[in-house]
Amino acid sequence: MAQSSKPAAVPAPASDVVSFIINGEPRELSLDPRQSLLDVLRERLDLTGTKKGCNQGACGACTILVNGKRILACLTLASMYSGARIETIEGLEKDGELHPLQRAFIEHDGLQCGFCTSGQIMSGLGCISEGHASSPQEIQYWMSGNICRCGAYPGIVAAVADAARRT
Amino acid sequence: MTTGMIGNPVLRVDGRAKVTGAARYAADFNQKNQLYAVIVGATVGLGRVTAIDVASVSRMPGVVAVISHLNAPKLAYGTHKGSIDPAVGERLHVLQDNQVRFFGQPIAVVVAESLDIAERAAAELKVSYSRQQPVIDPKDPKAQQVTPDPRGRVHADRSRGNADAAVASAPVKIDERYDTARENHNPMEPHATIAAWNGNRLTLWSKSQFVVNEQAEIAAIFGIPVQQVQVVCPFIGGAFGTSLRTWPHVTLAAIAARHVGRPVKLVLSRKQMFFTTGHRPRTLQRVALGATSDGKLVSLIQEANGETSRYEQFVEAVTSATNYMVSCPNVSTRYRLSPLDTSTPTYMRGPGEATNMFALECALDELSYKLGIDPIELRRRNEPTVDEETQKPFSSRSLMHCYTEGAERFGWARRDPKPRSMRDGRLLIGYGVASATYPVFYAPANALARLLPSGIVEVEAAASDMGPGTYTSMTQVAAETLGLPMDQVRFRLGYSVYPATPPHGGSMTMASVGSAVRAACIELRRLAEGAAVAAPQSPVFKASVEQLEWKQDRVYRRENAGSGISYREIGNRAGKPIEAQGSSDHDPELPKRYSMHAFGAAFIEVAVDPDVGTIRVRRTVGVYGAGRIINPFLARSQCIGGIVGGIGMALMESTALDPRDGRIVNAHMADYVVPVNLDISNIDVSFVEENDPHVNPLGVKGLGEIAIVGIAPAIANAVYHATGKRIRTLPIRIENMLSH
Numbered sequence: 001m002a003q004s005s006k007p008a009a010v011p012a013p014a015s016d017v018v019s020f021i022i023n024g025e026p027r028e029l030s031l032d033p034r035q036s037l038l039d040v041l042r043e044r045l046d047l048t049g050t051k052k053g054c055n056q057g058a059c060g061a062c063t064i065l066v067n068g069k070r071i072l073a074c075l076t077l078a079s080m081y082s083g084a085r086i087e088t089i090e091g092l093e094k095d096g097e098l099h100p101l102q103r104a105f106i107e108h109d110g111l112q113c114g115f116c117t118s119g120q121i122m123s124g125l126g127c128i129s130e131g132h133a134s135s136p137q138e139i140q141y142w143m144s145g146n147i148c149r150c151g152a153y154p155g156i157v158a159a160v161a162d163a164a165r166r167t
Numbered sequence: 168m169t170t171g172m173i174g175n176p177v178l179r180v181d182g183r184a185k186v187t188g189a190a191r192y193a194a195d196f197n198q199k200n201q202l203y204a205v206i207v208g209a210t211v212g213l214g215r216v217t218a219i220d221v222a223s224v225s226r227m228p229g230v231v232a233v234i235s236h237l238n239a240p241k242l243a244y245g246t247h248k249g250s251i252d253p254a255v256g257e258r259l260h261v262l263q264d265n266q267v268r269f270f271g272q273p274i275a276v277v278v279a280e281s282l283d284i285a286e287r288a289a290a291e292l293k294v295s296y297s298r299q300q301p302v303i304d305p306k307d308p309k310a311q312q313v314t315p316d317p318r319g320r321v322h323a324d325r326s327r328g329n330a331d332a333a334v335a336s337a338p339v340k341i342d343e344r345y346d347t348a349r350e351n352h353n354p355m356e357p358h359a360t361i362a363a364w365n366g367n368r369l370t371l372w373s374k375s376q377f378v379v380n381e382q383a384e385i386a387a388i389f390g391i392p393v394q395q396v397q398v399v400c401p402f403i404g405g406a407f408g409t410s411l412r413t414w415p416h417v418t419l420a421a422i423a424a425r426h427v428g429r430p431v432k433l434v435l436s437r438k439q440m441f442f443t444t445g446h447r448p449r450t451l452q453r454v455a456l457g458a459t460s461d462g463k464l465v466s467l468i469q470e471a472n473g474e475t476s477r478y479e480q481f482v483e484a485v486t487s488a489t490n491y492m493v494s495c496p497n498v499s500t501r502y503r504l505s506p507l508d509t510s511t512p513t514y515m516r517g518p519g520e521a522t523n524m525f526a527l528e529c530a531l532d533e534l535s536y537k538l539g540i541d542p543i544e545l546r547r548r549n550e551p552t553v554d555e556e557t558q559k560p561f562s563s564r565s566l567m568h569c570y571t572e573g574a575e576r577f578g579w580a581r582r583d584p585k586p587r588s589m590r591d592g593r594l595l596i597g598y599g600v601a602s603a604t605y606p607v608f609y610a611p612a613n614a615l616a617r618l619l620p621s622g623i624v625e626v627e628a629a630a631s632d633m634g635p636g637t638y639t640s641m642t643q644v645a646a647e648t649l650g651l652p653m654d655q656v657r658f659r660l661g662y663s664v665y666p667a668t669p670p671h672g673g674s675m676t677m678a679s680v681g682s683a684v685r686a687a688c689i690e691l692r693r694l695a696e697g698a699a700v701a702a703p704q705s706p707v708f709k710a711s712v713e714q715l716e717w718k719q720d721r722v723y724r725r726e727n728a729g730s731g732i733s734y735r736e737i738g739n740r741a742g743k744p745i746e747a748q749g750s751s752d753h754d755p756e757l758p759k760r761y762s763m764h765a766f767g768a769a770f771i772e773v774a775v776d777p778d779v780g781t782i783r784v785r786r787t788v789g790v791y792g793a794g795r796i797i798n799p800f801l802a803r804s805q806c807i808g809g810i811v812g813g814i815g816m817a818l819m820e821s822t823a824l825d826p827r828d829g830r831i832v833n834a835h836m837a838d839y840v841v842p843v844n845l846d847i848s849n850i851d852v853s854f855v856e857e858n859d860p861h862v863n864p865l866g867v868k869g870l871g872e873i874a875i876v877g878i879a880p881a882i883a884n885a886v887y888h889a890t891g892k893r894i895r896t897l898p899i900r901i902e903n904m905l906s907h
Contacts, residue, residue, distance in 0.1 A: 034283050043203075043282055048195035049188020051404070053355045054437040058836035061355055089188035098186065106182035109804045112634030114185030115355040115404025121186060144843040147836065149355050149405050150634045151811025152804060153847045 016079040022047070023091025031079050038062045038073035041088060049089040049118050053147070060146030063119040063126070064088050070126030087125075089118035100166050101125060104159035112150035120146045124160040133164035172647035173865075176800030180653065181402075181638045190402045194359035196372035198430035201361070202231055203282040204423040205289040206416060206435070208271040208442060212301035212829030213508045216265040216274055220293040224277065229284035231427050233292065235275035236262045239422060243390025249380040250610070251411040251670050253511065255316040256479030259443075261415040262422065267296065268478060269509045270829040271442025276419045278427050301508030303829040305451060305474050310505045312472065319482040321502060325490055327556060328497030330455075333466030337457025341533045345454065345526040346896040347879075348821035349474070350447040351839060352515050354633075356404020357437060358444055360420035363430035368395045373417055375400045376410040377670040379629045382663040384413045385421060401661040403633040403671075407812070408514040409444045410633070411672050416443070441834035445513025446822060448474040450485060450522045454530035457497075462540045462548045464495040469527065475504045476511040484519030488604050489527055491762060494551035509829055514672060516812055517872040520605050521879070525897060528601035528880035533893065541584065542600055542884070543570050554762035562761035562861035565792025566602060569768040572855055573600075573790040577770040586891040594774040596785075597889025603767035603791070603877030607868045608675040609753055613666030614683040616645065616691040618745040622720075622735025623655055626687065630660040630680045631671035634808070635871055636801035637680070643797055644681050644865070648688035650719045651734065658684075666748065674765075674869025677797060679751050682864045687749025694745050695737050696722060702740050705732050753863070761861050765868040767791035769810075769877040773885040780904030782886060784814050786849045787878070792857045794868035799854065806852040806874040813878020815842045818898050 019028040022045070029044060038055075041047040041064070053061030055074045062073040065087040092099040101124050104110070111117040123146045127133050132142035139160045140153070148156060184190040209216070221233045239262035248254065261273055275292060279285035302309045314323045334340055360373040369389070375381045378398040386393040403410060420433040435444070450473050457466035471485040486500035515521075535542040550567055553560050574580070582598040583589050589596040614628040626645045632638050641658045649656070659665065668680050699722055700710050706729045707715060707722060716725040723731035738745065757763075770788040775781070787810050796802045819840040823832050833839045852874075859866050879897055886904075887893045894903045 032281065032283055034287075035281075039282055042194075043197070046197055047188075048191065048197065051192075051355070052194070052357065052434070054836040056437065056835060056837065059355065059437075089186075093187050098183070102186040105186045106178055109179065109800060111179075111182070111185055112636075112804060112808055113355065113403060113405040114181070114190050114634070115192060115402075117185050118188050140845045140847075144845040147355065147841060147843055149353060149407075149812075149841060151808035151842065151847070153811065153842075153844045154807060154850060155804065156844065 037076040040078040061119040101163035108158040110155035110159035172643040193374040204433040205285040207275040209267040211298040212270040214298035218295040229280040232278040245387035247387035253479040305505035326499040330497040330499035333497035334457040342455040349449040352407040352409035354405030359434040362420040362424035398663040438834040447515035448512035452526040466497040479511040490556040493549040517875040532884040563859040566766040569790040577788040595889040597885040599885025601880035605873040607763040610669035612668040612679040612683040614687040616687040627665040629665040682751035691747035765793040769881040771881040780901040795866040809874020817879040817882035
């Protein structure tokens with residue numbers, strides 16, 4: 001079993017210098033190019049509002065907006081998005097005022113444990129801006145990439161519909 | 168004295184934290200100088216580790232340590248049995264020997280400077296095994312069947328009358344077998360622990376539904392005093408039972424942190440969560456019913472077999488409800504276990520009752536068709552007036568009230584009783600019902616209430632909030648008891664330094680912790696009165712307790728109202744916090760006098776596509792008699808969540824094991840299918856008025872479990888009504904609809 005003659009299995013990771021605009025703030029950092037945008041947000045920038053639910057693109061908990069479009073941060077290599085405008089849950093509240101969709105999630109109880117909520121809200125923003133929020137059925141379809149294991153779906157649909165009406 | 172806080176549909180007090188990303192879950196507590204640990208799991212289902220090629224992985228840049236049984240410390244593993252641990256058997260002792268007891272068992276942990284490096288190194292670690300053939304299927308002829316040990320707090324066998332003889336001679340009978348799948352909780356938040364040692368003191372930021380148990384267990388494992396361990400968990404990203412016990416990864420994080428002398432963050436991958444964090448056990452059941460031709464039950468037999476591991480006997484209440492749900496003179500229940508080469512199952516939402524009631528309520532539905540009696544009417548004819556097993560009265564039982572209310576809301580009268588008779592276009596429509604039940608549990612809990620000089624009251628308990636709204640409902644209880652507005656109360660939970668509470672499970676948090684919070688606030692009010700009458704400038708100076716009267720947050724002299732004095736003024740004059748302890752006091756005689764359960768009725772409409780076999784739940788009506796409802800807004804959400812879980816149990820969820828080695832083949836969020844948004848429509852939840860003075864001081868019965876119970880059988884019964892196909896296995900899938 002010993003393979004002492006074998007050289008180190010992996011060379012030292014290369015690093016890329018990457019810049020983003022995260023929630024309006026320019027950030028520059030040097031990255032291991034294998035790192036996902038999710039791990040960079042959470043482990044490098046301590047922006048832990050974005051959650052890791054499955055790390056396989058199957059649950060939607062890590063949904064963020066990149067250049068205005070919703071993406072799964074766990075399946076996105078950070079170094080591919082140098083120069084991108086990134087929005088996370090931490091950037092929605094402005095001067096102590098919640099975004100209308102955040103308020104709607106509270107008012108319609110579109111959450112229980114809260115773990116999927118950041119992803120639901122970012123996905124909901126995408127859903128609305130894409131024009132996919134004209135009916136509850138359409139919202140259900142376009143929000144089905146975001147699993148809520150607590151089963152807060154009726155509240156989530158009501159919240160997205162409510163915010164879509166207001167915006 | 169009431170401010171009407173209890174019973175108010177108020178919004179979540181922690182809503183803002185949750186919609187802004189400010190709520191911090193275990194893996195969000197990044198520590199300075201933190202390293203990352205990744206577990207390596209066994210890739211054989213049974214055997215021994217014969218070699219681990221540590222050297223090649225240790226050389227990888229950024230790898231700090233590879234810890235296995237070869238170099239792990241021998242831990243004390245002192246005796247510790249929490250109330251949520253199986254009473255029989257012994258937990259897995261991690262990295263203490265080379266034995267592999269199940270596929271995925273942790274056999275090493277890699278620690279590195281970054282998560283990516285640790286993951287890469289864990290994937291590269293080469294491990295050799297000697298392997299044996301595991302037994303992982305309770306239907307495998309090699310699987311043993313054992314009688315649950317009496318120490319496990321369940322009855323293996325219970326009976327009244329002579330059920331076998333009564334079934335044999337009954338004019339109408341049903342005798343069928345039911346098979347429910349193994350399920351995994353799959354909360355959205357993966358299990359996570361960040362461990363940091365400071366000398367011989369350990370802090371764990373760790374996902375737990377029972378922080379004081381995690382504290383005690385880790386102390387026992389490491390052989391250190393309990394006070395040297397602290398567990399912090401202010402938010403839980405869903406759990407449904409999977410974070411009641413302290414699983415091996417918590418110990419591994421603490422081992423790793425001590426080994427490297429730095430804080431270590433260890434998060435399970437979604438895949439790893441399927442192997443070592445418990446599951447709802449698969450059950451194989453038989454239900455036999457005997458009845459008279461006018462629908463009176465004369466005999467009821469239920470036999471259940473549940474899976475467990477080889478090293479612990481996990482038992483659950485899989486035959487309990489059978490003994491009190493219906494009136495029947497001859498009842499026999501039997502419970503056996505199949506120890507398998509897998510990890511130990513654990514409690515999952517509605518443990519026992521959810522699978523028990525699937526078999527029982529499907530069998531009753533089958534009987535209703537055989538008798539030609541409406542299924543609700545059949546239940547009415549067999550509704551007991553007392554718990555016939557114990558002959559104790561029910562503290563309250565609103566089952567028939569729930570059926571009446573539900574039938575009205577659902578439009579049950581529109582049902583054509585003939586199977587395959589109702590259609591919507593080309594879709595087959597089916598209506599189904601089933602009963603729901605769950606016991607009222609209550610356990611000793613403690614809380615502390617503290618009046619600050621600012622007039623704010625802080626209330627603390629080592630409780631949890633995995634989503635039902637503990638933060639909010641406890642704030643309501645405290646505000647109501649004190650007469651304060653909710654925004655002057657801060658409820659805190661999830662720290663092991665706070666007063667101890669029972670596990671956040673078994674639907675007992677509201678009853679147990681709520682009663683303790685109430686008691687602490689009553690005591691704080693008493694202390695505040697004492698401070699008020701002792702202060703010379705106080706308007707109630709030297710008043711006797713009998714002379715005092717509270718109106719909201721002010722206390723007055725009864726006969727001479729005057730200006731009174733508020734909590735804020737009392738706190739301010741005290742100049743330092745006034746603290747009061749409270750415990751949920753419970754009359755131990757109560758369970759001896761009453762049979763205490765919540766009841767409910769679930770109504771389901773399904774649409775089945777006759778050509779492709781897709782099943783859709785179109786409408787659900789759930790009506791519950793669950794005592795006093797503290798917050799109807801959040802209670803409704805909680806029940807919707809249970810119903811969604813029940814839809815998953817009925818139509819989707821099944822953990823599949825490879826018979827060759829016990830590997831879980833669908834350990835993935837895309838392959839272990841759960842309901843998504845588009846699967847859910849039209850859920851109507853309501854509560855019948857139920858004033859139960861017996862259960863506990865707050866009169867609450869708990870809601871978390873009961874909402875999932877009854878959904879799967881109601882769906883199976885609706886599927887039968889729609890199609891004429893009686894499916895007795897869960898989940899019910901397209902292939903069941905297409906086969907003959």
